[in-house]
Amino acid sequence: MSKDQELLESLATSEYEYGFSTNIEMEMAPKGLNEDTIRYISAKKNEPEWLLEWRLKALNRFLEMEMPHWQNFDLPEIDFQDISYYAAPKKKQLNSLDEVDPELLETFEKLGIPLNEQKILSGVAVDVVFDSVSVATTFKEKLAEKGVIFCSFGEAVQNHPDLVKKYLGTVVPVSDNIFAALNSAVFSDGSFAYIPKGVRCPMELSTYFRINAMNSGQFERTLIVADDASYVSYLEGCTAPMRDENQLHAAVVEIIALDDAEVKYSTVQNWYPGDKEGKGGVYNFVTKRGICKGNNSKISWTQVETGSAITWKYPGVILKGDNSSGEFYSVAMTRNHQQADTGTKMIHLGKNTKSRIISKGISAGKSHNSYRGLVSIGPNADNARNFTQCDSLLIGDRCGAHTFPYIEGKNSTAIIEHEATTSKIAEDQIFYLNQRGLDTEKAVALIVNGYAREVLNNLPMEFAVEAQKLLAISLDGSVG
Amino acid sequence: MLNIHNLQTSVEGKEILKGINLQVNAGEIHAIMGPNGSGKSTLASVLAGKESYEVTGGEVLFDGKDLLDMAPEDRAREGLFLAFQYPVEIPGVSNINFLKTAIGEIRAYKGLDPLSSKDFLKLLKDKQELVELKASLVNRSLNEGFSGGEKKRNEILQLAMLEPKLAILDETDSGLDIDALRIVANGVNKLRSENNAFVVITHYQRLLDYIVPDFVHILYDGRIIKSGTKELAFELEEKGYDWVKDELSAQASPSL
Ligand SMILES: Nc1ncnc2c1ncn2[C@@H]1O[C@H](COP(=O)(O)OP(=O)(O)O)[C@@H](O)[C@H]1O
Numbered sequence: 001m002s003k004d005q006e007l008l009e010s011l012a013t014s015e016y017e018y019g020f021s022t023n024i025e026m027e028m029a030p031k032g033l034n035e036d037t038i039r040y041i042s043a044k045k046n047e048p049e050w051l052l053e054w055r056l057k058a059l060n061r062f063l064e065m066e067m068p069h070w071q072n073f074d075l076p077e078i079d080f081q082d083i084s085y086y087a088a089p090k091k092k093q094l095n096s097l098d099e100v101d102p103e104l105l106e107t108f109e110k111l112g113i114p115l116n117e118q119k120i121l122s123g124v125a126v127d128v129v130f131d132s133v134s135v136a137t138t139f140k141e142k143l144a145e146k147g148v149i150f151c152s153f154g155e156a157v158q159n160h161p162d163l164v165k166k167y168l169g170t171v172v173p174v175s176d177n178i179f180a181a182l183n184s185a186v187f188s189d190g191s192f193a194y195i196p197k198g199v200r201c202p203m204e205l206s207t208y209f210r211i212n213a214m215n216s217g218q219f220e221r222t223l224i225v226a227d228d229a230s231y232v233s234y235l236e237g238c239t240a241p242m243r244d245e246n247q248l249h250a251a252v253v254e255i256i257a258l259d260d261a262e263v264k265y266s267t268v269q270n271w272y273p274g275d276k277e278g279k280g281g282v283y284n285f286v287t288k289r290g291i292c293k294g295n296n297s298k299i300s301w302t303q304v305e306t307g308s309a310i311t312w313k314y315p316g317v318i319l320k321g322d323n324s325s326g327e328f329y330s331v332a333m334t335r336n337h338q339q340a341d342t343g344t345k346m347i348h349l350g351k352n353t354k355s356r357i358i359s360k361g362i363s364a365g366k367s368h369n370s371y372r373g374l375v376s377i378g379p380n381a382d383n384a385r386n387f388t389q390c391d392s393l394l395i396g397d398r399c400g401a402h403t404f405p406y407i408e409g410k411n412s413t414a415i416i417e418h419e420a421t422t423s424k425i426a427e428d429q430i431f432y433l434n435q436r437g438l439d440t441e442k443a444v445a446l447i448v449n450g451y452a453r454e455v456l457n458n459l460p461m462e463f464a465v466e467a468q469k470l471l472a473i474s475l476d477g478s479v480g
Numbered sequence: 481m482l483n484i485h486n487l488q489t490s491v492e493g494k495e496i497l498k499g500i501n502l503q504v505n506a507g508e509i510h511a512i513m514g515p516n517g518s519g520k521s522t523l524a525s526v527l528a529g530k531e532s533y534e535v536t537g538g539e540v541l542f543d544g545k546d547l548l549d550m551a552p553e554d555r556a557r558e559g560l561f562l563a564f565q566y567p568v569e570i571p572g573v574s575n576i577n578f579l580k581t582a583i584g585e586i587r588a589y590k591g592l593d594p595l596s597s598k599d600f601l602k603l604l605k606d607k608q609e610l611v612e613l614k615a616s617l618v619n620r621s622l623n624e625g626f627s628g629g630e631k632k633r634n635e636i637l638q639l640a641m642l643e644p645k646l647a648i649l650d651e652t653d654s655g656l657d658i659d660a661l662r663i664v665a666n667g668v669n670k671l672r673s674e675n676n677a678f679v680v681i682t683h684y685q686r687l688l689d690y691i692v693p694d695f696v697h698i699l700y701d702g703r704i705i706k707s708g709t710k711e712l713a714f715e716l717e718e719k720g721y722d723w724v725k726d727e728l729s730a731q732a733s734p735s736l
């Protein structure tokens with residue numbers, strides 16, 4: 001068997017590590033999508049009237065919209081009436097970790113997320129969203145001292161309704177796309193962060209999402225507002241149990257950066273990708289967008305995508321403020337039958353705005369990996385600059401990599417640079433590492449990590465290590 | 481330590497090694513010389529386990545074990561090291577991370593605990609001095625953008641770090657200026673011991689002024705056609721490869 005073949009075998013048989021499910025009593029909304037569903041969710045969450053109205057309007061928009069057709073993969077039929085739009089662990093209203101269902105804690109333990117004492121010492125504030133409900137938020141008090149608000153979306157609606165009302169839907173309008181409309185109608189929980197003027201958030205804010213319930217979708221909503229001259233680094237991680245049915249994840253993330261503010265948003269996405277025949281897995285249809293609303297503001301997206309049957313997302317930045325800058329660093333790895341169509345949108349509106357796009361695709365097995373990016377330069381965006389680098393790494397010869405760069409230039413002072421490469425892991429590289437004592441899987445993992453270095457370096461240290469391990473595990477056939 | 485018996489290999493159906501016999505004992509240095517295309521790199525690659533070379537006959541024992549039966553990484557872990565004629569570049573992988581991984585793998589194979597970061601860095605510092613490699617190079621990506629000479633010295637740094645039983649140096653001297661050549665040779669001389677052995681493949685006699693071999697073999701058209709001591713290298717340098725060719729055909733003709 002040739003090296004390549006062996007490698008393909010090992011990739012194909014590699015299994016999902018987070019595929020356990022948790023046996024907890026769940027409270028679930030009846031399947032189906034209609035006004036009653038929306039009212040049920042809104043009532044469960046004790047929401048004010050305006051939010052219910054907002055949801056209902058979104059539902060109407062959703063019902064008018066059609067599924068898109070431009071994507072570079074086969075979009076399976078999704079029966080929106082066969083999904084339960086609300087699932088929550090039954091015991092609720094928790095004030096401390098001690099009250100959390102031990103089985104749930106065990107799940108978190110298995111996921112290796114930093115909820116326990118020892119890891120809390122490492123300084124990560126975590127908001128955990130389990131299916132639809134935010135279960136525990138650690139570190140709230142320490143953050144409160146600085147005036148930082150970090151809580152579940154539901155709590156924010158109760159305790160900070162003005163902030164939520166002011167910013168909700170301002171970056172991703174309800175009718176942005178069909179999944180954003182769906183999310184706006186049925187979103188159940190998510191995270192909210194507000195960083196006050198001049199505050200540098202004293203720790204990484206982190207949310208962990210997990211889909212557990214069967215036949216349920218996850219539609220969380222994240223809203224981050226960085227007031228003038230503030231800074232925050234935010235990390236999101238996700239997993240889901242193995243299920244034969246596909247699960248739908250349609251989240252919306254909105255970021256607002258005011259004058260001189262900076263937001264760094266990092267995602268490590270490891271949703272269940274389906275088995276090696278392509279059965280099951282999460283559909284990850286997420287709308288993420290930030291707006292550099294103020295002058296000199298900055299928003300940076302870093303994503304490491306290794307999971308999901310289908311990933312379809314384009315974290316973007318609207319560069320409205322003068323001198324603002326947007327960054328997008330992405331590693332997307334696909335194997336088996338996974339499909340990823342991901343990239344970014346950089347919308348230059350203000351003067352002297354800058355954007356930088358570094359995309360690293362890794363495809364193995366029979367997977368397809370597409371980069372799709374839009375760089376748009378508005379008529380007033382004098383001296384806008386964009387640099388795009390788009391690399392693809394192919395492992396084996398049954399996978400595909402595709403690049404779709406779109407450029408819309410309406411201002412002749414703009415400078416737009418685009419570089420693209422496609423490479424394969426050379427047999428010589430693997431042999432060289434074999435000759436130094438590394439087996440082929442380790443060799444490939446090392447090469448892949450090296451290839452993704454520029455992006456991984458942008459993650460906060462501990463998450464970079466995690467992401468590195470994740471890439472290695474995803475490539476490793478011997479890890480079950 | 482290394483016993484090659486009648487080794488034959490081909491690439492893409494083309495026969496390249498046509499029956500190599502060679503015995504290398506601990507403490508010895510062997511030089512293999514020969515014109516371009518005679519099969520020197522092929523021999524080195526086959527010993528290291530390169531997949532594209534098909535072994536069509538013969539056997540190789542390494543410390544009594546069947547070398548050809550082992551995966552390339554196990555040959556390395558057993559103590560066989562190849563300093564490549566053309567070391568590859570691996571972008572984004574730092575030299576230091578690579579070395580730490582390699583040492584970790586080899587130690588794990590031998591049932592040893594991983595080196596602590598402190599011990600590793602100390603070892604690295606010592607060995608770096610041995611090959612006079614700039615500290616900045618170990619922090620850079622593996623061989624990426626290294627000059628030819630830096631790549632070769634990096635091979636010797638790896639050799640020094642991994643402390644193999646048998647090291648095969650494939651034209652490590654080619655492309656080196658005289659100072660670099662001296663550094664590489666000094667490195668090898670400091671590393672040689674009663675317990676290890678070296679096979680030095682070279683095109684030129686000049687390296688053998690610095691690394692004095694116990695035996696010299698001439699490889700020609702896939703066969704070792706002459707073996708001797710270091711004097712053979714001088715003779716070869718003086719008379720050129722044509723001389724061996726002539727001798728060879730003189731030997732071969734009567735039997736035709
Ligand atoms: N991968 C290969 N494919 C085809 N022919 C090869 C390959 N590698 C080596 N050869 C051939 O084998 C012969 C020996 O090559 P090599 O071992 O590199 O010689 P040397 O190192 O002595 O210069 C040459 O004729 C060369 O063209």
Ligand SMILES: [Mg+2]
Nearest residue numbers: 520521565651
């Ligand atoms: Mg050669």
